[in-house]
Amino acid sequence: MNPPLSVSAMNADPAELQKFSDLAHRWWDPESEFKPLHRINPLRLDWIDAAVGLNGKKVVDIGCGGGILAESMSARGAQVTGVDLSEKALGVARLHLYESGQTVDYRLIAAEALALEAPASFDVVTCMEMLEHVPDPASTIQACAALVKPGGQVFFSTLNRNLKSYLMAVVGAEYVLKLLPKGTHEYAKFIKPSELARHVRNAGLDVNELIGMTYNPLSEIYALGQDTDVNYLMRTTRHG
Numbered sequence: 001m002n003p004p005l006s007v008s009a010m011n012a013d014p015a016e017l018q019k020f021s022d023l024a025h026r027w028w029d030p031e032s033e034f035k036p037l038h039r040i041n042p043l044r045l046d047w048i049d050a051a052v053g054l055n056g057k058k059v060v061d062i063g064c065g066g067g068i069l070a071e072s073m074s075a076r077g078a079q080v081t082g083v084d085l086s087e088k089a090l091g092v093a094r095l096h097l098y099e100s101g102q103t104v105d106y107r108l109i110a111a112e113a114l115a116l117e118a119p120a121s122f123d124v125v126t127c128m129e130m131l132e133h134v135p136d137p138a139s140t141i142q143a144c145a146a147l148v149k150p151g152g153q154v155f156f157s158t159l160n161r162n163l164k165s166y167l168m169a170v171v172g173a174e175y176v177l178k179l180l181p182k183g184t185h186e187y188a189k190f191i192k193p194s195e196l197a198r199h200v201r202n203a204g205l206d207v208n209e210l211i212g213m214t215y216n217p218l219s220e221i222y223a224l225g226q227d228t229d230v231n232y233l234m235r236t237t238r239h240g
């Protein structure tokens with residue numbers, strides 16, 4: 001039998017996983033470092049639900065962390081699997097199910113390994129705020145494409161790479177507003193929509209929709225719209 005792969009041999013950055021593991025106990029505190037994820041969740045959840053109709057769908061959430069999106073999709077009637085490589089985040093996610101009463105199958109497995117184990121077996125794949133934390137996003141995108149059934153939809157969200165996103169997502173969010181801990185984001189790992197679209201097409205997915213997400217620091221309101229300069233989301237479909 002082959003020995004299990006070490007995290008560094010997988011498409012994963014141990015320092016990134018450690019960052020999320022160190023904070024994991026605060027995942028469900030809506031005023032913690034995870035406040036932005038709590039605040040954006042209703043927006044992305046409604047957007048995904050409107051596109052696929054989550055009720056009754058088999059969904060896998062790649063890089064699910066403490067389960068904010070995964071649980072909310074379960075609450076909309078989806079049968080959800082959540083995948084992450086941070087054991088601590090998954091521990092917190094599993095514990096939170098006792099509080100919420102939702103059902104999510106949380107698994108410590110790389111997206112690429114799950115794609116080999118269960119190809120074309122999900123109606124919907126979500127991979128949100130995760131690609132900017134992995135060494136090889138194209139490999140994760142390939143895995144997401146392999147996991148979804150033909151005709152099924154894959155949703156991504158990540159950070160654009162330009163001066164404005166550097167100023168807003170790194171300087172503004174981490175240093176000025178202190179919404180996120182310093183070092184949460186590495187500018188070089190940000191992904192332009194054109195780059196994500198290229199990876200998506202190379203993986204056999206069609207781009208259906210690209211939308212932006214903005215944050216107004218004065219009103220503290222997040223909104224979906226046309227401005228993709230900083231945060232954005234992409235909806236894609238696997239060729240039928």
Ligand SMILES: C[S@@+](CC[C@H](N)C(=O)[O-])C[C@H]1O[C@@H](n2cnc3c(N)ncnc32)[C@H](O)[C@@H]1O
Pocket residue numbers: 011012013016017020021037062063064065066068069083084085086089110111127128129130133134
């Ligand atoms: C910013 S959090 C986003 C969590 C969740 N997707 C959300 O949007 O609410 C990034 C997550 O990606 C996970 N992650 C980082 N590298 C990963 C990898 N190679 N495989 C799986 N998960 C990974 C981290 O452990 C963390 O839980």
